[in-house]
Amino acid sequence: MAVCTDSEGRWAGCLMWVGSGGVVFRSPSARFRTAVIAAAGQLWLCVSRWARLAGCWDRFEAFEAAEILGARNLRIFSYLAYDDYRVDDLREPIEDLLALADKFDMTLHVENEGVCNIGGFAGLEELVTAYPHPRLRALPDIANAFRTSLPPSADDLARLLPFTDILHVKDYSDAAGGFVPVGEGDIPIAALLAATLPARETPLTLTIETHARTEHAATTRRSVNGLRRVVDGLALA
DSSP, X not given: OEEEXXXXXXXXXXXXXXXTTEEEXXXXXXXXXXXXXXXXXXXXXXXXXXOBOTTOOOHHHHHXXXXXXXXXXXXXXXXXXXXXXXXXXXXXXXXXXXXXXXXXXXXXXXXXXXXXXXXXXXXHHHHHHHSOOTTEEEEOBHHHHHTSSSOOXXXXXXXXXXXXXXXXXXXXXXXTTXXXXXXXXXXXXXXXXXXXXXXOOSOOEEEEOOOOSSOHHHHHHHHHXXXXXXXXXXXXX
């Protein structure tokens, strides 16, 4: 689920992910504008350095699918984790993907994911500073970062925000043993956003990943309401 706000924190519309690349439009009100903002391509999540696993998208096909959907953004990952990872390992694939991004006029957003080489905010910062490019952006996932061995601080997020157009929000509860609606878990989402977003001057898209085992629609509604309460409580200009 992607919930979009404009620079004044007003709700600009939303869309719902279906599978890895399809979307269903869902407009909460006639005054809200809806659009496909990104395609959640499986690039790199199910790819190793040595071989593509069966079922993963070809890179060119992922861009073609996004083009068909009218999406200008692709979410990507940093290979399944391996022991001797170095950020320089990504140089060749980054260059290849940026060439395709130029060809298709799209932007790449790298998400931190626990099973991948870049699991936290430090890895994202290292990547976007090693390969500065207007079509390569960080996509911080707050919950994923907090579930690593080094939970991030507000300063860690603040350093990433200049490289960020989309911020991924979901919540996790140790007591429940899984993901829960935004605002109902252990992730200090409100505190992090309160410490970082008021100083931001450019628009930022907040996206919700439902991640529920059951009652997906109800969980999504609770997450949307939870994120609304968080945003409403921020001291935004």
